[in-house]
Amino acid sequence: MRFINIFTLVLVIVGGLNWGLVGLFSFDLVAAIFGVGSGLARIVYILVGLSAAWQIIPLFSVMGSGEFAAGQNR
Template sequence: MNVLERIALVLIIIGAINWGLIGLLQFDLVATLFGGGSQAGAFARIIYTLVGISGLVSLSILFKHDHEPREKHHYQPQS
């Protein structure tokens, strides 16, 4: 996973936690932290936009074909 994909994943996790809070508690953490005033409201919109873009970027992870064999770790007792 490259750096862009890792950043996208972190933003998706933030977005998922925020949506979970909205669904369970009707509490929008991003809006609470950045939603007051015009400049802070603009910052909240930027966060929402980045989370959305991260979802689109992560589509590439979903459809990525991993052609490299994964290393298998076998336990080998020492003699």
């Protein structure tokens, strides 16, 4: 489970950085690497989206454990 959490977190970070590049410079790094409209680019986008959905699980886990609230009282 730990590997999946780390792998999906890395994909979410890659996706976030890609969106940052799109917003700042209108440059889509994934499309530049794999080709615009290619099947590989589409797979990367799908994996990033699924990774974001997967990362909701650890988020709610931390929020439910009280760890999140404890960190806000600092």
